[in-house]
Amino acid sequence: MHNNDIQPLLDIMAKLRDPQTGCPWDIAQRFETIVPFTLEEAYEVADTIERMAIDELPDELGDLLFQVVFYCQLGKEQGLFDFADVVEKICNKLTSRHPHVFGTLKGVSSDEVKENWEQIKAKERSERDLHSILDNIPVGLPALSRSIKIQKRVARVGFDWAELGPVVDKIHEEIDEVIHEVEQEKVNPDKVQDEMGDLLFAVVNLARHLGVEPEQALRGANRKFERRFRGVESMANKAEKPMEEHTLDELDQYWDEVKLRE
Structure with missing residues (x-):
């Protein structure tokens, strides 16, 4: 069935929420209770696209x-x-x-479009009485995504390195600080977590400078690791030997073989 009208969907939603004849689960929901499902559905859309399962995309x-x-x-x-x-x-x-597109500003370049976009958004923030350039960044964003938004905002006012060198140096500095904390005679877990946060923030900064979306990159790394580890499991099963009875060297050899096959 093809219908370009949104009304049937709105009618179904209203019926689901009808206090007398609707669905008890739907009737019980509030704005805040739906948020986790919204995030889940958004990630399922992203997953479908990343898997190039486009036939599943209309459903998602x-x-x-x-x-x-x-x-x-x-x-x-x-x-x-x-x-x-x-x-x-x-x-x-x-x-x-x-x-x-819709106004009088014609024949602009991609960079000019981006600059104009930022000026318009800055004007919108001022009209909404947002005082800091960091205002209005959703706190519910995934941490990697929120980090890169914070960094992009401050970069607009010049709080950024122009070269790649200092960005990489900062990562090495943060690694040293993590190791310093874990080598203390009495390790403070809060300090270790704090330094790990700084390290992750620095890595996100490198991703931004390289034009890489960190959330997407990490999802790709997760999928790659999962795919390869499943291959390791398959090889262990063929050896008729439980994973736990393999040495790390044996598992590493399986891993290398799986990588070579890709």
Whole structure:
């Protein structure tokens, strides 16, 4: 069934929330209780794209759209906003942030578009009475993603290294500080965690300077490790010997063989 109208989905959502005849689970939900599901659905969309399982994408995007519709239904019930308000907001934002498409600013380069975008967002922040350049960065973002947003914001006002050397030096410095803490006679776990946080922040900074999205890079590394470790497990099974009875050298040899096959 093909239907370009959003109304059937809005009607289904309203029916699910009907106090008399709706679904008890849906009726019990609030804004804050849906957030974990929204994040999960967003990651499932990302996973589908990264696996290039495009045939699954319409289904996953539908699940994500349902989250938006759910929030809109809650907003409508409380007299705060509805789906039409959300559509109007994003339409206004997109047209105002793209004057080179919808306005009089024509024939600009990609760099000029980016610079104009940042100026518009800065103006929006000032109109919302946000005083710090770091205001309005969602605290619920994954830590890697939030780190890179923080670093991009401060870089706009010149708080950034222009060369790669100091960025790499900072990582070595943070590694030394982690090792210093773990070599103390009495190790303080809080200090170790603090220094590890600084190290991760420094690594994110290197990723930013290299034009790498750290969250995406780490997800890729996770998938690669999982794929290779499954190969190690398969080789251990073929050897008819439990993983736990293998030496680390034997497992490393399996690992190297799996890598060679890729």
